Structure formats: C-alpha cells, structure tokens
Amino acid sequence: MTGVLSAYEAGAFFCEMIGLGGDTAEHTRGVRERLAGLDLAALQRRAEDAERELYNLGITFTVYSEKDAIDRILPFDVIPRVLSRADWAHLEAGVIQRVTALNLFLGDVYGAGHVLRDGIIPAELVLGNANYRPEMKGLKIAHGTYVSICGIDVVRDETGAFMVLEDNARTPSGVSYVIENRNMMLRAFPDLTSDIAIRPVDNYGPKLAEAMTAIAPAGIDDPSIVLLSPGTYNSAYFEHIFLAREMGVPLVEGRDLVVIDDRVWMKTTGGLARVDVIYRRINDDFLDPEAFRPDSTLGVPGLMRAYAKGNVALANAVGTGVCDDKAVYAYMPRIIRYYLGEDPILPNVQTNICREADALAYTLDHLTELVVKPVGEAGGYGITVGPKASKEELDLCRAQLIADPANYISQPTIQLSVCPTLVDGAVEPRHVDLRPFAITGDKTWVLPGGLSRVALRRGSLIVNSSQGGGSKDTWVLA
Amino acid sequence: MARLLARFAEEIFWLARYMERVENLARILDVNETFSRDARGSQNWLSIVQLHADEKRFFERHQAATPAAVIHYYVLDTENPTSIAASLKYARENARTLRPLISTEMWSHLNVFHGQVKALEPSDITRSQLSRLCSRIKESCQTHAGIVEGTFYRDEGWSFYNIGKMIERADQTTRLLDIKYHLLLPSESDVGSPLDISQWNAVLRSAAGYHAFRRVYPRGMDPGAVAGFLLFNLSFPRSFAGSAVAAEHSLTQMKSRYNLKGGNHALELFDEIRSALGTYTIEDVLRSGLHEFLDYMQRQLILVTDELGRDFFGHERAAELPPPAQVGQSQVQVSA
Structure with missing residues (x-):
C-alpha cells in the first residue's frame, strides 16, 4: 500500500478501515485506493484548509473566559470512517x-x-x-x-462487534457536525468522494x-x-x-x-x-x-x-x-x-451495578481492569479508566465507590475499534465511537451513519469533545 | 411564513447600524489622516472625539487627543463602545444570534472580517498604515453591503436592516457636519467667510461626496453649499435627507406589506423631519443655527429608534421606563 496509509499499523485493535489484522475490509477498498493516491503532505495541507473553513463558517463552539470569548472548532479528521451496507x-x-x-x-x-x-x-x-x-x-x-x-452511543470491540455504551434520550447533540462534516468532505475532497455511493x-x-x-x-x-x-x-x-x-x-x-x-x-x-x-x-x-x-x-x-x-x-x-x-x-x-419479546439486536456492554453488593465487591476486586462511571454524569466527566489510572486515582475511585456505591456502575474496558487518523503529520490509529441519531414522530427514522467521535490523544478511549475528542465524517455505503 | 421574532428585528436593525457605523468611522479616520497635516492638525483629531460625544470617556483613558491616542481609541479599543473593533464585535454577536435569519455568506463574511479586525495589533495602526487599513475596512463593509443586497431574503428582517442602516447613516452625516462646520468656523463672525478649501474637501470626502458635489457645483466651494449638499441633496446616497427618506420609505413599505399595526408614531416623526427639510433652505438653517437644526434631527432619529423599540422590539412603554439616560436604546447608541 502506498500513499497516506503506507506506514499505518492498527495494532491489536479492530480497524474500521482495514478490518481485523490485515487487509480484510472489502467495503473500504475504494476509499483505500483513493487514499493511496494522495501524499501525506497534501493531505495535511488540505486538512488545514478544511479546519480553517470550519472556523470561518463559524462551525464552532465558544469558550468563554472572564475577558474574552474564544471560538473553537470541533477538531475534524479528514480520513472518513466507512460503514458497510450490512x-x-x-x-x-x-x-x-x-x-x-x-x-x-x-x-x-x-x-x-x-x-x-x-x-x-x-x-x-x-x-x-x-x-x-x-x-x-x-x-x-x-x-x-x-x-x-x-442519540445512542455505540462502540465496537476488538472483534468488531457492535455494542451500546450509552443512551442519550434528553437533548443529544452533535448531529450538526455530522452534516457539516459531510459538506466539508464533499467540498474539500471531491477526489475522495466521487464515484463512491455514500448515503446522504x-x-x-x-x-x-x-x-x-x-x-x-x-x-x-x-x-x-x-x-x-x-x-x-x-x-x-x-x-x-x-x-x-x-x-x-x-x-x-x-x-x-x-x-x-x-x-x-x-x-x-x-x-x-x-x-x-x-x-x-x-x-x-x-x-x-x-x-x-x-x-x-x-x-x-x-x-x-x-x-x-x-x-x-x-x-x-x-x-x-x-x-x-x-x-x-x-x-x-x-x-x-x-x-x-425480542433479543436485543445491539447488546449492552457488560455492566456491573454497584448498588448491588456482588457487583460492588466484583468492581472493587477488579478495579484495575474496569471502567468506573458515575451514573448521573454526562460528557465523560468523573470516569476512572482502571488500566490507565494512577494509584492515587484508583484509591480515590475506591473511596468514592465505598462511600456511595449506588452512584456508580463499572464495565470492562472495551478495546474500542480504531480508525486511521491524521495526527501531527502522521497517520496513526485512534479509537472511535459512533452516535447514530434516531428521529421519531409516528415512526422511527435513523440518519445513515451518525457522529463518529475520535479520541485524538494516543491510546485514549475517551472521545468526548470536552475531553480532547474530535470527529470524522461517517460514510454509510449505499 | 412565521412572523419575525421581536428580538430578531431589533438585532438586525442594530447589526445594520453597527456596520454603517464602522464604515463611517473608517472614512472619517482615513480622511482625517490625509487632510489633517496642517496647523489645525491636533484639533482635527479632537473633533473625532467630539463627533462621538466621547470627551468624557476618552479623557479618562488618554491625556491628550494625539493622533496615536485617537486612532487607537477608535480602531482597536473594545472598551470604547463606538470603536471599529467594538462595533464589529457587536455586529458579529448580533449576526451570530441572527444566523437562522441571515444568509450563510453574510455570516461567514462578517465572522472572518471580525476575526481580521480582532487580530489587529497596535503596530498595524501606525499613521503610515492607517489609510491602507481604513480602505480595507471600508471595502469589507462594502462587501458586506453587497452580500446583503445579493443574498438576504426580502422579508421583514430585510426592512428592519434597511431602516437601521439608513437611520445610522443619516445620524452620522449630521454629526460629521455639526462638528466640522463649527471646527472650521471658529467664531460666529467667520460664518460665510472664505476658508481653507481643502478642509471642506475633507468633509465631503468623509462622506464620499466630493465628486457628487462637483457635479452639482462645478465651480467654487463654500461652507453653506457643502452643508446644504450634505443635508438636502436627495440624489446623494449619504445625505441626511436621502437617508431619512429611504428609512421612512422602508418603514412605510414594511408596514403595508406585512400588515403591521405598529410604527405610526415613527412615521409621524419622519413626517416632521421631511416637513422641516421642505420648509427651510440651507440659508435659513445657517442663519438660525446649524447646530440647533442638526441637534433637532439627531433627537428625532433617537425618538424614531425609541418608537421602533416600543412598537416592534417589545420594549416597555414610556411610563414604565427607567430614567431618560437609558430610554429605549438597548444597544449602543451614540448620545445626541
């Protein structure tokens, strides 16, 4: 493989672009061939143009400090995440x-x-x-x-199986980025998007x-x-x-x-x-x-x-x-x-409800393997990722669990799937999730694709924009 | 189509006023820079402060109206609510709120323009660069005007935009004339005496009216003719009369097209303006006092804005209002 993916290694994770441990994802062949025709410097340049355009269009969120208001864009990665029709x-x-x-x-x-x-x-x-x-x-x-x-947050584990991580039934946000990301891709990468049938x-x-x-x-x-x-x-x-x-x-x-x-x-x-x-x-x-x-x-x-x-x-x-x-x-x-009367088509991630004594004991015993989440919070706050946490963080988490077990659940760390992502001039694997958006009036319709959030920090599993996450265009092939 | 939200009507009205204000200020600074290199130089810069009735605020921050101080105060200083940077900040904030109403191109251009001005450093506004900077700002305002003309959907919002733009333009012209006329005629006995022609050129150029004036008055130039041209000439797009009539026209059209009950008091005020313009000649005005005449017109425009506030923007009625200093002018109004 030449071009922007030539040095890409997905490691032990399921890769949205190349599948599991090699060149198995037939549905992304067209995209990979086009990416092979681009060189990294050109991709980098066009990515910068794209970000500038998002900024100029005001596709931004504003961070207010005492004296000033700073507009930030949700970082946008130009390498798309592609979902097969099946x-x-x-x-x-x-x-x-x-x-x-x-x-x-x-x-x-x-x-x-x-x-x-x-x-x-x-x-x-x-x-x-x-x-x-x-x-x-x-x-x-x-x-x-x-x-x-x-908005239902879905992740993929190391085998590529989809599972639900979270339901957002209040005021889920992010759909504007899905549509603006697509508009941006169509403008900035006509060579990447032409002749591939992508669901609008x-x-x-x-x-x-x-x-x-x-x-x-x-x-x-x-x-x-x-x-x-x-x-x-x-x-x-x-x-x-x-x-x-x-x-x-x-x-x-x-x-x-x-x-x-x-x-x-x-x-x-x-x-x-x-x-x-x-x-x-x-x-x-x-x-x-x-x-x-x-x-x-x-x-x-x-x-x-x-x-x-x-x-x-x-x-x-x-x-x-x-x-x-x-x-x-x-x-x-x-x-x-x-x-x-049906089995769930999309399973949950295995979840230990710490209000139950067994689950609490299990969680405390396996703290270094589990992700512990407060039940009420949104936006990725208050999460302790066991395998990545320091001793102090684990101690704090343990104390919080014992003090108020009903406020926590724990889940095994899912090795989220990765996508090739342009980071500092190189293409590296980064973990992603997916938030499909469903609209229901008298029946339910799902926007093809959804928001793919990407954890831009190497090794990070937290994709929230408030925690250093970005987004990708998500293609559903027609 | 749903009715226009009262808050949006006010925001679009002021968006237009801020943009018009930015353009006028860029013109005035530019012309002042070019034509102030004479014995009266420093007074010319002070006149910009007076033009905005800013003496108190300005001298709290600066000891003297030096060129550098005035330029900084009116270009970069966002603490000064009438500066270019502040007006653009307000315009952009309004535009952001108004994004559901305005075109993407209007928003995007204003967003980028605001970003450019926000990024200006003191080193960008030295006197040697001021003229080029003012040209760029003026051109960006004109680009804005062109985008508005070419893309803004013609509904109520468009009418409020036009009314705001024309009221601000009329107001700016009275201010320019008021300050410059008296600056250039230091004592009552000098009224009507021949004066430094280049200064009157500058006044006309501030309003982009020099060549238009020459078409009406091919020879000569006297203060009365210049003042009369800027006040009364209906063909000149920046004259007081032309702007006031355009604002009135927009209001009348909007009322009938959208079947709006409000705005009658504002129309009466415009009627009074028109009748004063029709009754007096420039000679009458100069004889009985130009300043008083301009002051009356500025007050009429402020009253119009108050009326629009009550009838369309959802402001409280006069009886329930706070003390007169804040009457009706919820956004940044230059005081009369």
Whole structure:
C-alpha cells in the first residue's frame, strides 16, 4: 500500500478501515485506493484548509473566559470512517429496536407502571432517579413518542462487534457536525468522494420537521414549530442555529415566549403568535421556573401548565432523562425483551451495578481492569479508566465507590475499534465511537451513519469533545 | 411564513447600524489622516472625539487627543463602545444570534472580517498604515453591503436592516457636519467667510461626496453649499435627507406589506423631519443655527429608534421606563 496509509499499523485493535489484522475490509477498498493516491503532505495541507473553513463558517463552539470569548472548532479528521451496507442495516435495526423500547418504557413508567410491578427493574431506580418527573404521570403523549430525538452511543470491540455504551434520550447533540462534516468532505475532497455511493445525510432537517409535525397537539395539521435554545452562550449554540435553519423555524429563547391562558405565544413584530411544538434544547430543570428550578431565567414560566393541558408539544418530552441513567441502561436488554419479546439486536456492554453488593465487591476486586462511571454524569466527566489510572486515582475511585456505591456502575474496558487518523503529520490509529441519531414522530427514522467521535490523544478511549475528542465524517455505503 | 421574532428585528436593525457605523468611522479616520497635516492638525483629531460625544470617556483613558491616542481609541479599543473593533464585535454577536435569519455568506463574511479586525495589533495602526487599513475596512463593509443586497431574503428582517442602516447613516452625516462646520468656523463672525478649501474637501470626502458635489457645483466651494449638499441633496446616497427618506420609505413599505399595526408614531416623526427639510433652505438653517437644526434631527432619529423599540422590539412603554439616560436604546447608541 502506498500513499497516506503506507506506514499505518492498527495494532491489536479492530480497524474500521482495514478490518481485523490485515487487509480484510472489502467495503473500504475504494476509499483505500483513493487514499493511496494522495501524499501525506497534501493531505495535511488540505486538512488545514478544511479546519480553517470550519472556523470561518463559524462551525464552532465558544469558550468563554472572564475577558474574552474564544471560538473553537470541533477538531475534524479528514480520513472518513466507512460503514458497510450490512453493518449499517444491523445498526439501524438495533437503534430502531432500542428507541422503540425506550418509548414504551417511558410510556409505562409514566403510565400504568407494569415494568416496575413486574420487577423488571427496581422501582426505586426509576422513581428515585433525579431525572424522573412525577409531573409527567398520566400525561398523554402523541404516538407515545417521548423521545423524538435520540442519540445512542455505540462502540465496537476488538472483534468488531457492535455494542451500546450509552443512551442519550434528553437533548443529544452533535448531529450538526455530522452534516457539516459531510459538506466539508464533499467540498474539500471531491477526489475522495466521487464515484463512491455514500448515503446522504442532508435530509435530517426535513425529517426532524416532519416528526415535530407528527407530535403536534391534536387537530393542528400545520403547526407553528420553534427551537428553544438557552442562547448564544450555550456551547451547542451553533447546532441550535443549524437545526433551526434546516427546519426553517424560528430559533427562540425563553424570553421570546410567554404563556397566557395555558397557551404558548412568541413575541413578534406583529404582536403575539401561537406556538404549537417546541424542540427544546434546554434541560428539564430549566424549562419552567414555576414547575422546576425557580431560579431559571432560560425557561418559560407556565410552560408545564400549557404542556399538561396538551396545548403545546415538547420534544423531547419532559422526564426522558430516566433513560440516560447509566443504572437504568444496565436493564435495557431486559426492558427490550419485556416490551418487544425480542433479543436485543445491539447488546449492552457488560455492566456491573454497584448498588448491588456482588457487583460492588466484583468492581472493587477488579478495579484495575474496569471502567468506573458515575451514573448521573454526562460528557465523560468523573470516569476512572482502571488500566490507565494512577494509584492515587484508583484509591480515590475506591473511596468514592465505598462511600456511595449506588452512584456508580463499572464495565470492562472495551478495546474500542480504531480508525486511521491524521495526527501531527502522521497517520496513526485512534479509537472511535459512533452516535447514530434516531428521529421519531409516528415512526422511527435513523440518519445513515451518525457522529463518529475520535479520541485524538494516543491510546485514549475517551472521545468526548470536552475531553480532547474530535470527529470524522461517517460514510454509510449505499 | 412565521412572523419575525421581536428580538430578531431589533438585532438586525442594530447589526445594520453597527456596520454603517464602522464604515463611517473608517472614512472619517482615513480622511482625517490625509487632510489633517496642517496647523489645525491636533484639533482635527479632537473633533473625532467630539463627533462621538466621547470627551468624557476618552479623557479618562488618554491625556491628550494625539493622533496615536485617537486612532487607537477608535480602531482597536473594545472598551470604547463606538470603536471599529467594538462595533464589529457587536455586529458579529448580533449576526451570530441572527444566523437562522441571515444568509450563510453574510455570516461567514462578517465572522472572518471580525476575526481580521480582532487580530489587529497596535503596530498595524501606525499613521503610515492607517489609510491602507481604513480602505480595507471600508471595502469589507462594502462587501458586506453587497452580500446583503445579493443574498438576504426580502422579508421583514430585510426592512428592519434597511431602516437601521439608513437611520445610522443619516445620524452620522449630521454629526460629521455639526462638528466640522463649527471646527472650521471658529467664531460666529467667520460664518460665510472664505476658508481653507481643502478642509471642506475633507468633509465631503468623509462622506464620499466630493465628486457628487462637483457635479452639482462645478465651480467654487463654500461652507453653506457643502452643508446644504450634505443635508438636502436627495440624489446623494449619504445625505441626511436621502437617508431619512429611504428609512421612512422602508418603514412605510414594511408596514403595508406585512400588515403591521405598529410604527405610526415613527412615521409621524419622519413626517416632521421631511416637513422641516421642505420648509427651510440651507440659508435659513445657517442663519438660525446649524447646530440647533442638526441637534433637532439627531433627537428625532433617537425618538424614531425609541418608537421602533416600543412598537416592534417589545420594549416597555414610556411610563414604565427607567430614567431618560437609558430610554429605549438597548444597544449602543451614540448620545445626541
């Protein structure tokens, strides 16, 4: 092999580009041949051009310090991650199955409560969950769609098998990067992308708008949809802009909305205008100071009253955070079997629930082999990766586990698959995950591919952007 | 199509004003640099401070209105809310908020332009480089105007953009005239006396009006003619009258096209402006006091902005307002 991959060694990991231990990934042959025709210096130059363009287009998140605001791009790696048609069919079916089960589970938890009475999952795990919202009890939700937008984090182990690492059922972010990364690749690497049939990703906006229309309050065929953002200081603000533009709907903040007589209105130049559906990118706690955190200035007073009356639809529904919980996650295979009578298409990573004595003992005994995660946190915070941790870190982790075992789960370290990645002028293997995005109105649709996040630090398994992660364009072959 | 969000209307109105302000400031600094190398040099630089009614703030930070101090204060100093750097920062912040409304090209150009200005160092604004820098800034503003013209969807937002741009332009012209006229006529007895022609050239050039003026007045140049041209000439795109009429026109059109109930008080104010322009000649104005006339016009424009704030941007009614110093002008308004 010549060109940019000539010196590439994937090591003991499953490689998305070359498969397992050699040249076995037939589906990437076309991409590899094209990469062989590029030299490293040229690739590096074009990668720099691409990053500059992302910066100029403002595809950035802003880091605020006391004096200044600094725009950062999510680092973008130009070597794509390619999924075969068969792998995608498997993933897509698995994601649809999982989202279906999540929605049935939420409908049950906030409805009849069979799953709790049947002992499928400990009731206190659900009812005592910080993200459980008793306000949702008995509320009717159109099509039973609590989770309209779902991001399911999937990893691949050293054999190449897919497994679910995490469910994001609140306000998963990152889809704007999927689409902008693709736009960037098509512009910057026409020679790499031409004559390869790649499933397009640019119909996400219309699909999202379609789902928002489907969940509108009864009797409203052409709903007035808005996207509710916490505002320009939010690190995902670019994505809020992006999605509002893609759907062609107003991007509002809490101060633009008002609730009068349990109906939601937005303040326009011509007075108040009705709002029927809100795609909100604000967490439950901040949504309505009357119902949740009274100090929230981001939300809309009275919104929950309007919601409870069925006068406005929210996506995602309130209270979906129960599913994001890493402890609830552990029960997902059983939840899927319970509602659907099927085995999970995508298995979980084996998970030890430290609130259970056996699991805690096992975790404490095998700390150096396990990844320990706090159950409530998002964004890769508070994770201890046993094999990589120092003695001090392990001691701290042990103390935390003993002090509050219910707050933790542990999982074996998965040797995540790798992708050839351009790092400091060389192409080296870096670990990746995948977050497919599923949209559900009256049925579920999955965006082909998803966000491939890449851990740019050598050997790192943590792909979160807040922890030095970047992203790659993800190709699903047609 | 959904109604325009009140907050967006205000942001787009001010985005246009900030960009117009940047262009005007670049013109003024450029011309001042070129035409201030005479005995009155330092006073010319001071006049830029006076133009913005910035004396208090400026002298808190600088001891004297030296060229270097004034240039720094108006180009780089983001603590000065009327500087080029600050105006661009606000414009870019507004544009970022407005991204769902404006074209990608508008945003991307403004984002890059802001980045270029933000990266300027004190060594980039020495007097020998100032003219080239001002040209670049002016051209970037003109590129912005071209992108807006060529890509901005024609809806309510477009109308508010135009109204903001024209109000700011009208305001800038009154300020330029107010300061320069009195600077160049040091005492009342000198009004109407022949003066240094190059200074009047500079005033016209600040407003990009020198050649247009020559087409109307092929020979000679006197302060009254220059002031009259900048105030009354409807064909000159930067004249006060031309800008005020354009703003009024945009407002009238917008009201009828989008069936908006608000804006009647603002239209009455424009009516008063037009009637004053139609009633008086430049000779009347000079006789009864140019400063008072310009001051009246500036106040009218501030009142228009207040009215737009109440009728369209969702500001509180006058009775519920804080003390007059902050009335209605939620963004950065140069005081009258």
